[in-house]
Amino acid sequence: xxxxxxxxxxxxxxxxxxxxxxxxxxxxxxxxxxxxxxxxxxxxxxxxxxxxxxxxxxxxxxxxxxxxxxxxxxxxxxxxxxxxxxxxxxxxxxxxxxxxxxxxxxxxxxxxxxxxxxxxxxxxxxxxxxxxxxxxxxxxxxxxxxxxxxxxxxxxxxxxxxxxxxxxxxxxxxxxxxxxxxxxxxxxxxxxxxxxxxxxxxxxxxxxxxxxxxxxxxxxxxxxxxxxxxxxxxxxxxxxxxxxxxxxxxxxxxxxxxxxxxxxxxx
Amino acid sequence: xxxxxxxxxxxxxxxxxxxxxxxxxxxxxxxxxxxxxxxxxxxxxxxxxxxxxxxxxxxxxxxxxxxxxxxxxxxxxxxxxxxxxxxxxxxxxxxxxxxxxxxxxxxxxxxxxxxxxxxxxxxxxxxxxxxxxxxxxxxxxxxxxxxxxxxxxxxxxxxxxxxxxxxxxxxxxxxxxxxxxxxxxxxxxxxxxxxxxxxxxxxxxxxxxxxxxxxxxxxxxxxxxxxxxxxxxxxxxxxxxxxxxxxxxxxxxxx
Amino acid sequence: xxxxxxxxxxxxxxxxxxxxxxxxxxxxxxxxxxxxxxxxxxxxxxxxxxxxxxxxxxxxxxxxxxxxxxxxxxxxxxxxxxxxxxxxxxxxxxxxxxxxxxxxxxxxxxxxxxxxxxxxxxxxxxxxxxxxxxxxxxxxxxxxxxxxxxxxxxxxxxxxxxxxxxxxxxxxxxxxxxxxxxxxxxxxxxxxxxxxxxxxxxxxxxxxxxxxxxxxxxxxxxxxxxxxxxxxxxxxxxxxxxxxxxxxxxxxxxxxxxxxxxxxxxxxxxxx
Numbered sequence: 001x002x003x004x005x006x007x008x009x010x011x012x013x014x015x016x017x018x019x020x021x022x023x024x025x026x027x028x029x030x031x032x033x034x035x036x037x038x039x040x041x042x043x044x045x046x047x048x049x050x051x052x053x054x055x056x057x058x059x060x061x062x063x064x065x066x067x068x069x070x071x072x073x074x075x076x077x078x079x080x081x082x083x084x085x086x087x088x089x090x091x092x093x094x095x096x097x098x099x100x101x102x103x104x105x106x107x108x109x110x111x112x113x114x115x116x117x118x119x120x121x122x123x124x125x126x127x128x129x130x131x132x133x134x135x136x137x138x139x140x141x142x143x144x145x146x147x148x149x150x151x152x153x154x155x156x157x158x159x160x161x162x163x164x165x166x167x168x169x170x171x172x173x174x175x176x177x178x179x180x181x182x183x184x185x186x187x188x189x190x191x192x193x194x195x196x197x198x199x200x201x202x203x204x205x206x207x208x209x210x211x212x213x214x215x216x217x218x219x220x221x222x223x224x225x226x227x228x229x230x231x232x233x234x235x236x237x238x239x240x241x242x243x244x245x246x247x248x249x250x251x252x253x254x255x256x257x258x259x260x261x262x263x264x265x266x267x
Numbered sequence: 268x269x270x271x272x273x274x275x276x277x278x279x280x281x282x283x284x285x286x287x288x289x290x291x292x293x294x295x296x297x298x299x300x301x302x303x304x305x306x307x308x309x310x311x312x313x314x315x316x317x318x319x320x321x322x323x324x325x326x327x328x329x330x331x332x333x334x335x336x337x338x339x340x341x342x343x344x345x346x347x348x349x350x351x352x353x354x355x356x357x358x359x360x361x362x363x364x365x366x367x368x369x370x371x372x373x374x375x376x377x378x379x380x381x382x383x384x385x386x387x388x389x390x391x392x393x394x395x396x397x398x399x400x401x402x403x404x405x406x407x408x409x410x411x412x413x414x415x416x417x418x419x420x421x422x423x424x425x426x427x428x429x430x431x432x433x434x435x436x437x438x439x440x441x442x443x444x445x446x447x448x449x450x451x452x453x454x455x456x457x458x459x460x461x462x463x464x465x466x467x468x469x470x471x472x473x474x475x476x477x478x479x480x481x482x483x484x485x486x487x488x489x490x491x492x493x494x495x496x497x498x499x500x501x502x503x504x505x506x507x508x509x510x511x512x513x514x515x516x517x518x519x520x521x522x
Numbered sequence: 523x524x525x526x527x528x529x530x531x532x533x534x535x536x537x538x539x540x541x542x543x544x545x546x547x548x549x550x551x552x553x554x555x556x557x558x559x560x561x562x563x564x565x566x567x568x569x570x571x572x573x574x575x576x577x578x579x580x581x582x583x584x585x586x587x588x589x590x591x592x593x594x595x596x597x598x599x600x601x602x603x604x605x606x607x608x609x610x611x612x613x614x615x616x617x618x619x620x621x622x623x624x625x626x627x628x629x630x631x632x633x634x635x636x637x638x639x640x641x642x643x644x645x646x647x648x649x650x651x652x653x654x655x656x657x658x659x660x661x662x663x664x665x666x667x668x669x670x671x672x673x674x675x676x677x678x679x680x681x682x683x684x685x686x687x688x689x690x691x692x693x694x695x696x697x698x699x700x701x702x703x704x705x706x707x708x709x710x711x712x713x714x715x716x717x718x719x720x721x722x723x724x725x726x727x728x729x730x731x732x733x734x735x736x737x738x739x740x741x742x743x744x745x746x747x748x749x750x751x752x753x754x755x756x757x758x759x760x761x762x763x764x765x766x767x768x769x770x771x772x773x774x775x776x777x778x779x780x781x782x783x784x785x786x787x788x789x790x791x792x793x794x
Contacts, residue, residue, distance in 0.1 A: 057694070060698050061698070062694050062697045062698050079700075080697060080698050080699065080700045081700070082700065084698075085698070085699070086695070086698040088691055088694070088695055089691075090689070090691045092689075092691040092692055092694070092695035094692065094710065094713070094714075096713050096714075096716075105695075105696075105699065106699040108709075109696065109699040109700055109701045109705065109709075110699065110700060157699065280633045281633075282630055282633035282634040283633050283634055283635075283637045285634070286634040286635065305653070305656040305657050358540060358544045359540050359543060359544055359553065361544075362543065362544045362550050362553050362554065363553045363554060363556070363557040364557055366554060367557070367558075367561075370774050373728045373774070373777050374728075374731075374770045374773055374774050374777075375728070375731035375732045375734070375735050375769060375770060375773045376770070377732050377735045377736060378735045378765075378766040378767075378769040378770050378773075379763075379766050379770075380739070381739065381750050381754055381762050381766065382759065382762050382763045382766050384754070385575070385754060385757065385759045385762060386576075386577050386759065457644070460646060461646040461648075463646075464646035464648055464649055465646060465648045465736065468648045468649065468651070468740065469648075469739055469740070476648070476649070479648075479649050479652055480652070482652075483651075483652025483655070483656070484652075486656065488656065491652055491653070491656075492653070494649075495649045495650060495653070498645070498646060498649045499641075499644075499645050499649070502644055502645055502646060503644060503645075506644060
């Protein structure tokens with residue numbers, strides 16, 4: 001692990017319960033521990049229902065938890081904060097705003113005046129390659145372009161920590177690969193710490209310094225795999241035998257877990 | 268619209284019943300204490316309802332109105348289905364008459380009631396015409412949707428077995444569109460009742476609407492409220508009945 | 523499909539004609555104009571002008587319309603009636619939208635008051651008119667009240683549903699950037715609900731128009747209601763029909779106007 005003493009994100013013994021409609025209390029997350037070092041890129045991967053998105057929303061401060069502590073940049077989380085920004089799976093763009101106003105939305109919420117937020121948003125749209133689309137509306141853009149707007153919106157507020165909730169899962173496979181490389185490009189120019197949720201194994205390995213594997217019922221951390229691939233990572237990396245090997249290792253863990261589950265549950 | 272009703276129309280819940288009870292209490296107290304002509308206490312209204320009901324004064328208008336409603340609805344159903352199925356099957360028919368059906372669906376058809384009264388006279392025909400004017404377009408619109416919304420895969424399947432246009436209509440399109448027909452029927456009944464009561468109030472001497480006019484003009488307020496109560500119950504029961512029938516039919520049908 | 527060649531050929535030809543009539547703007551216009559002409563011709567044939575009391579022909583109705591316009595009685599009546607409509611509709615929107623938002627955001631408000639609005643949708647409002655008349659008399663306020671009772675529930679219910687249907691992601695997104703409750707309401711919830719509110723506004727206008735006619739015919743004032751009553755008393759069927767058709771056509775124009783607005787707003791919020 002790199003970075004100074006306090007990690008960017010620290011999750012300690014966090015549990016969460018859901019109360020179902022019939023009043024039964026079920027444990028959604030069970031004593032989850034994880035950390036993301038400063039400037040580190042960490043992915044969480046796991047089957048659906050393992051609580052990985054729940055985990056991210058708790059770090060983002062938009063969802064509460066029942067036991068344990070979560071701190072970001074050394075301070076306990078008690079709600080959303082200016083040091084964090086989130087990129088959403090569904091892009092969560094406001095269809096009635098232009099691309100520029102969408103990218104500037106986070107700054108608007110932070111009370112920046114119009115000139116400042118437009119200037120900042122314009123710069124970041126350039127960074128993600130959407131400089132020419134500032135006056136378009138989100139529905140006129142492809143999924144990949146929409147998520148670039150989502151990324152620009154998050155980066156515009158100059159966060160220390162970037163939280164990404166399956167950001168590329170609604171995007172076609174080719175565009176995904178391109179977006180992964182672009183994300184790494186942008187990230188390498190900053191000191192951002194990233195927590196990245198995904199269900200794609202190659203994506204997790206390609207992007208991350210570490211891959212955290214979570215299991216379901218209740219959600220818990222089963223494995224952490226260190227990814228020792230050299231940076232900068234390029235298209236060459238995908239052909240690296242080490243990349244293939246690490247991806248296979250992630251798959252082994254996930255497959256083992258799914259086999260256990262099938263053996264453990266009747267029917 | 269009726270989907271909306273089902274979503275938010277939870278009548279039997281404590282806060283609503285409480286607010287209803289408070290309203291009823293305020294009504295009763297206001298009606299008793301302030302001797303306002305236009306606001307008889309709730310108990311007097313309920314008593315009037317019971318009195319009118321047992322005396323049989325409501326029975327004849329109720330049956331009379333129901334007969335007119337059923338006649339009008341039958342005509343709407345027949346005419347609306349023919350127009351709607353035509354629209355659903357043929358693009359030419361759809362383009363030619365579609366805009367007029369859509370206009371009839373949203374236009375304030377009630378404006379024609381005075382004309383009906385002059386042409387058909389102060390009689391049952393006028394309110395039947397009103398029922399039709401209120402309900403035929405919604406039946407037609409839903410019938411068109413019913414025929415049009417068939418799953419293309421089912422149509423291809425039927426064609427691949429050599430079924431012709433009319434067999435496809437009978438065997439595939441109509442059964443598959445049954446839910447839309449039922450929705451059309453339900454909306455038709457809801458609108459038809461409104462048409463019926465509108466017509467009757469404006470004609471002023473027939474059926475339940477006639478009673479509204481009768482008691483309203485002589486300021487016999489407890490009886491007026493009792494008749495309004497009857498109309499509300501009538502509308503709720505009729506629409507609820509069709510909804511229930513439709514649901515029973517559909518659950519049978521989906522198995 | 524079809525086995526014999528000639529009929530297939532005829533079918534293909536008919537198909538081409540049908541396509542040119544339905545798939546081009548001018549074709550559709552021609553088709554609709556033809557339908558309108560058929561309707562007018564049928565009307566003309568069905569009418570009988572020998573006695574004023576009988577169903578009038580299209581031409582007699584049009585003449586009556588011209589006369590009513592020329593002597594200024596119809597425009598004046600429409601103007602007076604229109605005031606009640608405009609006032610009532612303004613109240614429907616101004617009161618209905620906040621009520622809908624309230625119902626959507628507060629479950630208690632939903633449970634306590636939304637059944638009253640579903641009740642107003644289900645019930646023939648005309649049955650309540652005598653009560654309104656007894657309370658408010660033959661006044662402008664009474665007519666406006668009738669219009670509001672007819673229309674308001676559609677705005678309330680549709681606004682509530684629109685607010686409730688907002689994708690939770692959008693609210694989470696705004697919250698993640700630190701937006702507070704009121705900011706989320708004004709910057710995310712209300713704009714996202716605009717298309718649904720517009721749908722409610724369109725439905726409410728249709729009902730308000732019915733309410734307007736009901737108010738005119740039952741709580742007779744100086745508007746088209748008194749004009750109709752007077753023409754009815756003199757057995758002028760053609761004139762009454764002309765007034766009725768004018769109301770319907772103006773109503774349709776207003777409805778198309780609101781529908782155009784609705785479509786405009788719908789486009790802005792097409793969420794993929």
